[in-house]
Amino acid sequence: MEWMAWTWPTAIFFAVIAATLIVFTILAIKFPETPRVGILRIETTRGDRLFITLLGSAFINLAWLATTDVSQWGALIVCFFYAVAVFRWV
Incomplete structure (x- = not known):
C-alpha cells in the first residue's frame, strides 16, 4: 500500500465499499426485486x-x-x- 500512500483506514473504507457491492450483487441474483x-x-x-x-x-x-x-x-x-x-x- 505504500506505493499509493494509502493509510489503513482508507484501505478499510474501500474494502467495505467493495464488500457491499459484492453483497448487493449476490442479493440481486438470489432475490430479484421490482x-x-x-x-x-x-x-x-x-x-x-x-x-x-x-x-x-x-x-x-x-x-x-x-x-x-x-x-x-x-x-x-x-x-x-x-x-x-x-x-x-x-
Whole structure:
C-alpha cells in the first residue's frame, strides 16, 4: 500500500465499499426485486438506494468536516441514520 500512500483506514473504507457491492450483487441474483416508488416519486431498486446513500453520506461527511471540529465518528452515526431512512422511504 505504500506505493499509493494509502493509510489503513482508507484501505478499510474501500474494502467495505467493495464488500457491499459484492453483497448487493449476490442479493440481486438470489432475490430479484421490482422497482418501487418512494418519497422521491421515482422508481428505485436496492442498487439505486445504495448509490443515493453513498452519495449523500459523502456530502454529510464533507459538511461535517467543513462545519464542526467534532470527531468524524459523529458523521458516521448521522450517515447510518441517513442510510436507514433512504432504504426505508426512498
